[in-house]
Amino acid sequence: MKTILFLAFFIVSIPISAKEYKSLKAYEKSTQKETLSPSDWLKSDRKKNTLVWQKANVYNLKNNLSKEYLTIKQRRDFYVWYISEIEKKGHQVVWPRMALFISQKIKTMNSFPVNIFVRKSVKEYGEDGSIIVFNNVFLDLLALYKSDETLKNDAALNWDKKILHKEQFTWIASLYKTMSSKKIKRIERVAKGKFLFSLFVPKEIRFQGKIELAKDRYKYALDRLRAYCKD
Structure with a gap:
């Protein structure tokens, strides 16, 4: 039981770091989510300067998430x-x-x-x-x-x-x-x-x-x- 509780705590405690994803499919596979979080973007978003990329920059700037x-x-x-x-x-x-x-x-x-x-x-x-x-x-x-x-x-x-x-x-x-x-x-x-x-x-x-x-x-x-x- 202690082992299970430790693992649960360990998993919850791991900081989830946003990053650039090659595709939405890659994002879904990595995060088990269907929608990008506010701090995330796809490679195509960055290269095309989409609204997703722009909003992610604003979010990360306001939350001091430079390491993303x-x-x-x-x-x-x-x-x-x-x-x-x-x-x-x-x-x-x-x-x-x-x-x-x-x-x-x-x-x-x-x-x-x-x-x-x-x-x-x-x-x-x-x-x-x-x-x-x-x-x-x-x-x-x-x-x-x-x-x-x-x-x-x-x-x-x-x-x-x-x-x-x-x-x-x-x-x-x-x-x-x-x-x-x-x-x-x-x-x-x-x-x-x-x-x-x-x-x-x-x-x-x-x-x-x-x-x-x-x-x-x-x-x-x-x-x-x-x-x-x-x-």
Whole structure:
């Protein structure tokens, strides 16, 4: 009897994580449900930007369910949706566009033929960084999404500065603390567009400075990448 009660408790206690499903049939098989939950969507919903995808994004944003987005493609497409929503409201913040740009680069870095030339450690850095930033920025994205104040000009710039400071001095900094100097050098070579990576990184946004220093990453993001993504 105790064993049965334990198993029942264990099953109930397992958090049900929403995710993208290939089809409604796959969803039904996995969940034993016929109707998608508010936080779920099908792959076709995301690719076609359907109302199901849009509603799932709103639900997940309001409930801080950033971890429902399991791949770089899903996080990239969330940023696409989010940018559309806040720009409809007149916000002029640029950070979401910067996050989208980086997501697109990470996706390219993992795709043929570029992935042939990128070391596994650099790919892991891109993926880990994407996840850390996405999970941490969600509450800030929600606050802006719900805001009655429209951020333009200096207000938009100040919002970007706040997010970039958190991103480089806190969120991403935690990654660099665990890296070897060898791995940091590899990442820096990519960011600076060295060798074949000159084809991957536009000249206008090639990194300058020491990438392991948060102040250099912040200055680069604010002065160069923000301007590039703003236009």
